[in-house]
Amino acid sequence: MQRSYALQLATVIFVLASGCGQGSGTSTGGSGASSSATGTGQGGAGQGGAGQGGDNVGGAFVGSGGAGNGTGGGGGGTEVCDGIDNDNDGTIDNVDVGNDGICDCLRIATLGLAGVWGNGDVFASWLDARSDNGAVSLNDQVLTKDLLDKYQVIVAQNLSELGRTYSAAEVEALSEWVKAGGGFMTLIGYADPTERTNVNTLLGAFAMSYGAQQILPKNGEATIPVTNWVTHPVTNGVTRIGVDNGYPVEGTGQTLATEQGYDLLKAQEVGSGHVLMWGDEWITYDSEWTEHPEYQLELFWLNAIKWLTPAKNCQVTIPTPN
Incomplete structure (x- = not known):
């Protein structure tokens, strides 16, 4: 899938x-x-x-x-995407014309590559249909303060495919960006232990990491549903999300989801910013979006993006699920 x-x-x-x-x-x-x-x-x-x-x-x-x-x-x-609190409600750029739960002004970037198991763009199409802004890849960029300051949220996945490592200066730049209010989310689970190297290098600044043991292989074609959730803004309304061959999340932070004794989701506030670790990558797969209506993938992503977005900046209301 x-x-x-x-x-x-x-x-x-x-x-x-x-x-x-x-x-x-x-x-x-x-x-x-x-x-x-x-x-x-x-x-x-x-x-x-x-x-x-x-x-x-x-x-x-x-x-x-x-x-x-x-x-x-x-x-x-009238509030517009200009870095000013035009309507004086205490929040900058909180624009969501479609009332779909994604801030139209959000500045988001990605690190890493998507999976290679087939074709499909359900997740990307979902995001593009709800926000004026998509995301820019930083794969070929050196992580510096000036670069990172252009973005509010960064999502990293499958960093093993980049053919590069991250320097101490880049790790420090990412750490300072988060402390200043940035939101950093990581995914993992491509059945390749080498992918832990780069992502753990970046997470090391926050005393967080992925464990070495692969966990929760799916049964046949069905992913393993994660059903144990701790109350938190990221998990609000979420009861099931599937995983397959992920890695446990370890280190500092609050554990928000577990399955069969393994920690799958950690959240940590660092200075004014946030770090979120998910121990798998199937939340971006077409199969999970189209074949599992019992999974709350859309709600999970809406919650995660809102929590990662800096406070008092680009915060919009998440609609009630249908």
Whole structure:
């Protein structure tokens, strides 16, 4: 059966929408009603006034009370993918036009290669249909701060096929990126012990790793359902997901799923960021998406992506499963 995890890149376009204003604002000292905010820029719909008792002079708002801040954020504009909290709800770029649980502004990247057992793109098509942004492969890139800072979530799988290793400097860059708020998820399980080398090198920065013993081979054509889950945002509503020839997750972090005594899922908060380890790769396979309606694969991925995404950034509501 096919395991497909082809994600496609879509560029995030930074847009300044009507209602968010242009220009910059400066504030002067004082407290309470005596403080003032001066902003220059073009006001937009839904901006609110210049502040209590303020005036509109030549398109520039000047007033006391601080209702306008010079960036156009004072009145609750329309949220767009521009790195600004346009609607002042406390979350940046929380755009989901289709209400499908994937943030339209999400910046996601991948490391590694998808499986080679056949053809199919059910998972990739599912993701592409729900987000304006897909994912960009970083396989040929040196992991640096400048590179990693372009992304919010990175998913790694089958790193043994890359024909390269990761340097100490790259591991450090990944570690610092996670601490600053990045989300890093790893998959494994391609029946090749060598794939543990690269992924364990990267996970070593977080005191996490995959064990050497392959576990839970499937019975005939059916994967082994994982049915023991710990309550957590990633597992919310999930009761079954299949595995085959995976590896146990080990080290620091909270164990979220087990089967037949083996740990299959670990989650860890590192600084402001998150690391998530899944002990298999069949969650990207066409067969699991099309032949097992009893598995909650879509919900699992929605939960995982949301938890990995930085807090107060690109967070959207996950719809109730049908």
